[in-house]
Each structure stands twice: as structure tokens, then as C-alpha cells.
Amino acid sequence: xxEGVVQNLIDELGLLPGVGPKSAQRIAFHxxxxxxxxxxxxxxxxxxxKEKVRFCRVCGNVAAEEECRICRDQRRDPxxxxxxxxxxxxxxxxxxxxxxxxxHVLGGAISPIDGVGPDDLRVRExxxxxxxxxxxxxxxxxxxxxxxxATATYLARLVKPMGLKVTRLASGLPVGGDLEYAxxxxxxxxxxxxxxxxx
Amino acid sequence: xxxxxxxxxxFRSYPTAELALEPGVTAFVGxxxxxxxxxxxxxxxxxxxxxxxxxxxxxxxxxxxxxxVIRAVIERDQRRALVELEINPGKANRARVNRAPVSRARxxxxxxxxxxxAPEDLxxxxxxxxxxxxxxxxxxxxxxxxxxxxxxxxxxxxxxxNALLRTASQARRxxxxxxxxxxAFASAGAGDVLSTLxxxxxxxxxxxxxxxxxxxxxxxxxxxxxxxxxxELAPGSVPAQIDYRWFSTDEADLGTDRAxxxxxxxxxxxxxxxxxxxxxxxxxxxxxDDLLLRxxxxxxxxxxxxxxxxxxxxxxxxxxxxxxxxEGGDPVLILDDVFAELDAQRRRRLAEIVAPAEQVxxxxxxxxxxxxxxxxxxxxxxxxxxxxxx
Ligand SMILES: Nc1ncnc2c1ncn2[C@@H]1O[C@H](COP(=O)(O)OP(=O)(O)OP(=O)(O)O)[C@@H](O)[C@H]1O
Ligand SMILES: [Mg+2]
Ligand SMILES: [Zn+2]
Numbered sequence: 001x002x003e004g005v006v007q008n009l010i011d012e013l014g015l016l017p018g019v020g021p022k023s024a025q026r027i028a029f030h031x032x033x034x035x036x037x038x039x040x041x042x043x044x045x046x047x048x049x050k051e052k053v054r055f056c057r058v059c060g061n062v063a064a065e066e067e068c069r070i071c072r073d074q075r076r077d078p079x080x081x082x083x084x085x086x087x088x089x090x091x092x093x094x095x096x097x098x099x100x101x102x103x104h105v106l107g108g109a110i111s112p113i114d115g116v117g118p119d120d121l122r123v124r125e126x127x128x129x130x131x132x133x134x135x136x137x138x139x140x141x142x143x144x145x146x147x148x149x150a151t152a153t154y155l156a157r158l159v160k161p162m163g164l165k166v167t168r169l170a171s172g173l174p175v176g177g178d179l180e181y182a183x184x185x186x187x188x189x190x191x192x193x194x195x196x197x198x199x
Numbered sequence: 200x201x202x203x204x205x206x207x208x209x210f211r212s213y214p215t216a217e218l219a220l221e222p223g224v225t226a227f228v229g230x231x232x233x234x235x236x237x238x239x240x241x242x243x244x245x246x247x248x249x250x251x252x253x254x255x256x257x258x259x260x261x262x263x264x265x266x267x268v269i270r271a272v273i274e275r276d277q278r279r280a281l282v283e284l285e286i287n288p289g290k291a292n293r294a295r296v297n298r299a300p301v302s303r304a305r306x307x308x309x310x311x312x313x314x315x316x317a318p319e320d321l322x323x324x325x326x327x328x329x330x331x332x333x334x335x336x337x338x339x340x341x342x343x344x345x346x347x348x349x350x351x352x353x354x355x356x357x358x359x360x361n362a363l364l365r366t367a368s369q370a371r372r373x374x375x376x377x378x379x380x381x382x383a384f385a386s387a388g389a390g391d392v393l394s395t396l397x398x399x400x401x402x403x404x405x406x407x408x409x410x411x412x413x414x415x416x417x418x419x420x421x422x423x424x425x426x427x428x429x430x431e432l433a434p435g436s437v438p439a440q441i442d443y444r445w446f447s448t449d450e451a452d453l454g455t456d457r458a459x460x461x462x463x464x465x466x467x468x469x470x471x472x473x474x475x476x477x478x479x480x481x482x483x484x485x486x487x488d489d490l491l492l493r494x495x496x497x498x499x500x501x502x503x504x505x506x507x508x509x510x511x512x513x514x515x516x517x518x519x520x521x522x523x524x525x526e527g528g529d530p531v532l533i534l535d536d537v538f539a540e541l542d543a544q545r546r547r548r549l550a551e552i553v554a555p556a557e558q559v560x561x562x563x564x565x566x567x568x569x570x571x572x573x574x575x576x577x578x579x580x581x582x583x584x585x586x587x588x589x
Contacts, residue, residue: 150399
């Protein structure tokens with residue numbers, strides 16, 4: 001244990017994803033010896049991201065304004081929506097340049113162990129977007145692991161009565177993994193080869 | 200196949216250990232608590248990514264060390280493969296095969312196959328059904344490593360479904376009218392639970408049927424081998440018989456067709472639903488099944504004598520060995536302290552049966568416990584130092 005303020009910093013850093021106690025300690029001591037201006041910039045960036053960045057009111061993606069860049073882009077196909085778990089998945093898919101439609105970010109996947117059910121995700125918002133019939137295809141691009149599959153099955157069943165085309169990314173993605181870790185070529189190919197999901 | 204080299208870092212009692220091994224019989228001899236079992240446990244871990252003694256990985260890491268590393272060189276048909284495993288308790292293990300990292304540790308399964316006999320095996324005939332399920336599933340993975348994934352998927356789906364059922368059951372208990380029907384239950388705000396339950400049913404059934412089909416096929420293949428091994432260990436005894444025990448039907452003629460099994464599993468879940476919601480746990484599926492062991496008409500569990508129970512446990516392991524051998528690649532046999540447990544006749548029989556194997560690794564507290572039929576190389580193990588003595 002260190003003096004109060006140092007230990008506080010270590011504890012806070014340790015709460016971040018992927019940062020264990022050892023790394024937290026290393027980062028904390030790095031910051032202690034760093035140039036004060038650098039640390040100020042980091043602190044400023046942290047505060048700014050919380051103040052200025054919000055979630056797109058249409059798709060749930062991170063946005064600098066009310067609506068995100070993609071939702072504001074009139075050239076994007078309004079007939080296709082690609083459903084993903086997180087904003088970082090949008091970034092991964094955008095990199096492939098295979099997809100010209102719109103997104104819907106759920107904010108996670110169904111996982112009873114973590115207490116996450118459909119009501120904790122942006123499912124209601126998705127249903128609202130589908131209501132006017134403009135969307136004709138829904139691509140379910142949740143992660144290729146059990147929770148992602150279950151979420152895809154849930155959504156496919158939910159929208160079934162609406163009669164739209166529901167597809168799932170082709171296999172070939174590393175099973176059990178995260179979408180964001182798939183390389184661009186594999187992910188691009190998975191998009192092209194997406195298959196109809198019948199439930 | 201055989202283990203040509205074993206190297207340990209912070210595994211169990213060993214800060215480091217280096218061991219060159221040969222095909223044929225090798226015995227590790229030394230007083231109690233010196234680290235004999237630790238050595239063969241490491242080799243078993245390379246094959247199954249689990250210990251035969253403990254259910255969690257923490258005790259495998261040397262006290263005070265952050266992680267353990269096992270390196271093993273496996274030779275098969277004159278080709279060598281280096282497997283490296285880093286054991287990180289509480290986190291995912293990491294693995295490399297021939298210096299190339301694999302994306303998940305379980306992709307390194309299948310390089311080495313072992314069959315391990317240990318005093319703990321008595322639980323196969325005397326213990327809970329979970330012991331026999333583990334026996335079947337470990338053997339499935341040894342046969343076809345991709346079943347490590349099927350098993351993990353099933354376990355995960357089961358955990359998720361149980362979590363959901365627990366929530367449903369608590370919601371129901373909190374509600375003032377405990378005996379609501381499903382419709383009333385749904386309108387009381389738990390509809391969320393029921394609609395996602397169907398999704399988990401689908402996934403549980405998919406992975407469950409795959410596991411079930413593989414287990415049924417395994418038992419078909421093992422049945423004659425177990426009967427034969429038992430007859431060899433205990434000549435003149437009543438016949439030993441094994442059968443897969445499914446949750447509802449005792450001796451049903453279950454086919455191994457996956458689609459059909461999926462339908463039946465789905466039906467069984469539907470029938471159990473009300474009770475599952477009441478109790479908050481999944482009541483049917485491969486996680487509740489058993490391998491029924493019988494001697495003549497009587498079940499082994501609860502009826503067999505101590506010696507008969509031992510023979511049955513050994514027969515299961517020998518049958519596993521026979522099966523793996525018949526499907527390619529002589530597995531490495533590990534006999535951890537078993538001879539001390541057996542009477543003279545079983546000791547001799549077992550020795551005769553295993554002697555021709557490509558590699559046999561034995562641990563014993565005293566050299567006299569190793570039957571004469573199994574002469575070979577010997578290492579003395581004392582206070583964590585392992586010395587080749589002939
Ligand atoms: N994680 C660990 N860290 C340090 N020491 C350990 C660890 N796990 C086990 N040991 C030590 O290893 C020893 C047991 O070694 P092992 O089980 O290999 O004995 P053995 O030679 O097979 O004895 P026996 O003849 O009684 O079976 C014990 O003394 C135990 O304290
Ligand atoms: Mg021992
Ligand atoms: Zn948007």
C-alpha cells in the first residue's frame with residue numbers, strides 16, 4: 001500500500017479493462033515521473049471525452065453531436081441496418097469498406113450471468129427504427145461467441161413477424177472471439193458471404 | 200507416441216526441472232511427498248489441460264510464483280513436437296506448439312494423448328455421476344480435441360441458462376401470488392425472462408445434442424472393451440457391463456442421430472420447464488447424465504466390493520487405452536501409485552497388460568511396488584531433485 005493519493009490512482013487505474021494491479025502500479029509511477037504538461041493533457045482528454053462525446057440518438061454509436069457521422073451521411077443506404085454490440089465494432093466494420101448501410105449499437109449482448117437482458121440493451125430503439133418498413137435487411141453482426149449468438153437468435157425471433165430479410169455474418173470469423181479482433185479481410189469476407197438466418 | 204523431454208518452471212514443488220525420457224518403462228521412485236506425482240501430473244496436464252488431482256489450476260503453480268510453465272517434447276512416428284503451456288490461474292492459459300502461439304490454449308490439445316491411472320480412480324466406480332461424466336468427456340476430448348470446444352460451449356450455455364432461471368425463480372418468489380400461471384407471470388414483467396429462456400434452450404439443445412451423440416457413440420465403442428478388460432483383470436467373474444443413463448429413460452434405445460437427440464432433449468426441457476422455473480436450475484441435459492456400471496445384474500455403485508470396484512475402475516481406464524490405441528497413436532500410459540493399491544493378482548495382470556505400451560510412466564514410493572514385468576529406466580526423486588539411476 002502506498003500513500004493515500006498514490007494508492008487512489010492505482011485503484012482507479014486498476015478498474016480499467018485489461019489493467020491488472022501490476023500494470024496499474026506501473027502506469028501510476030509513470031504518471032508520477034511524467035512531465036506535468038503531459039499529465040494535464042491526459043486529464044483534459046479524459047474530462048473532455050466525458051463532456052463532449054455522447055451516444056447517437058438514432059443508432060447508439062458514439063457521436064460528437066446529437067447524431068453520429070454515419071447517421072447524418074445521406075449517402076448511406078437506409079434500407080440495411082447492421083446490428084453490433086459496441087461502437088468499436090462499427091469501427092472494425094467501417095475499416096473493411098464492405099458495408100454502406102447504417103448501424104445499430106446494442107450496447108452489449110444478452111448475458112444472464114452479468115444480469116444483462118434485452119431490456120438492458122437498445123432493443124426497443126431498434127424495433128422503433130424498423131417500424132416504418134423502410135428497412136428491408138437486418139444484418140446481425142454480434143460477436144461470434146455464445147452470448148453474441150444468443151443475442152442474434154433473440155433478435156431474429158423478435159423481428160420474424162415483420163418479414164424482413166435477416167442475415168448473420170458468414171462463419172470463418174474466429175469462433176468464441178470478439179468481432180474487433182477479426183482482421184479486415186476476414187471480416188470483409190464474412191460480410192460478403194452473410195447467410196440468411198432462419199429461426 | 201512418447202514424451203521425450205519434460206521441462207518445468209514453477210510447477211507444483213519444482214522451481215525448475217529438466218527430464219530426458221525414453222520410450223518403454225520409466226519408474227519414478229522416492230519417499231512420500233518428494234514430487235513424483237507432480238512430474239507425471241505435469242505430463243497429464245499437457246494432454247488434457249487439467250490435473251487428475253485438483254479441479255482448479257491454482258495449486259499447480261508453485262507457492263508464491265505468478266504462473267507455471269510446462270514444456271514437453273512429444274515424439275510420434277519419428278516426428279517431434281514441442282508443446283509449451285503457461286498456466287495462469289484465474290486467467291486464460293497460453294500455449295505454443297513448435298514455438299508458434301495458438302489463439303486459444305485448447306488448440307494445443309491433441310499433440311499428446313495419455314491414459315492416467317491413479318488412486319483417485321476408485322471414484323469412477325464409487326463416486327458421484329460427475330466423476331463418470333468427466334471420464335467420458337475427457338476421453339471424448341482425447342479422441343477428438345474439438346470436443347473441448349463443444350464441452351465449453353455447453354457449460355457456458357448451461358451457466359447462462361441457470362443464471363436466467365435463478366432470476367425467474369426469484370422474481371416468482373418475490374411476487375405475492377406464488378402460484379401464477381405462465382401468462383400471469385409474463386405480464387408481471389418477467390416476460391423478458393421467458394422470451395430469452397427459449398433462446399438459451401435452443402443453444403443448450405444444440406450443444407447438448409452434440410455432446411450427447413458423442414457420448415452415446417463413445418459408450419457403444421467402450422462397452423466390449425470394458426467387458427474384456429474386466430474379464431482379464433478378474434478371470435471367472437460375472438461380466439462387467441456399461442450403459443449410458445439418460446435423465447428420463449432408463450435403458451432407452453437412444454440412437455446417436457444428433458437431430459433426433461436434439462428434438463428429444465428439447466421435449467424434455469419443455470416438460471421440465473415449470474419445475475425448472477420453480478427451482479431455478481436446469482434439470483435435464485448431459486450435465487445430469489451418468490454412465491451406469493453393472494456387474495452381472497447388480498449396479499457396481501453401492502453393491503461391488505472394494506476389490507471389484509478397483510477392477511472396474513481399472514477396466515474403464517484400460518478400455519480407454521484400447522480405444523485410443525485402436526484409433527491411431529499409442530497413448531502414453533501413466534500409472535501414479537496404483538500398484539500399492541492392488542492385490543498381487545491384479546497387480547500382475549495390470550503389469551502384463553500395460554507392459555507392451557510404447558511408453559509407461561510409473562510412480563511408486565518403494566521400488567518393490569513396481570512389478571517385475573515392468574522393469575526399465577529409473578529415476579530417484581528426493582526433495583525435488585530428480586536423478587537418473589539406471
Ligand atoms: N503449489 C505448490 N507449491 C509448492 N509445493 C507444492 C505445491 N503443490 C504441492 N507441493 C508439494 O509437493 C509435495 C507433493 O509432491 P507429490 O504429490 O509429487 O509427492 P509424491 O512424491 O507423489 O508423494 P507420495 O508418494 O506421497 O504420493 C508436497 O510436499 C507438497 O507440499
Ligand atoms: Mg504421489
Ligand atoms: Zn448514429
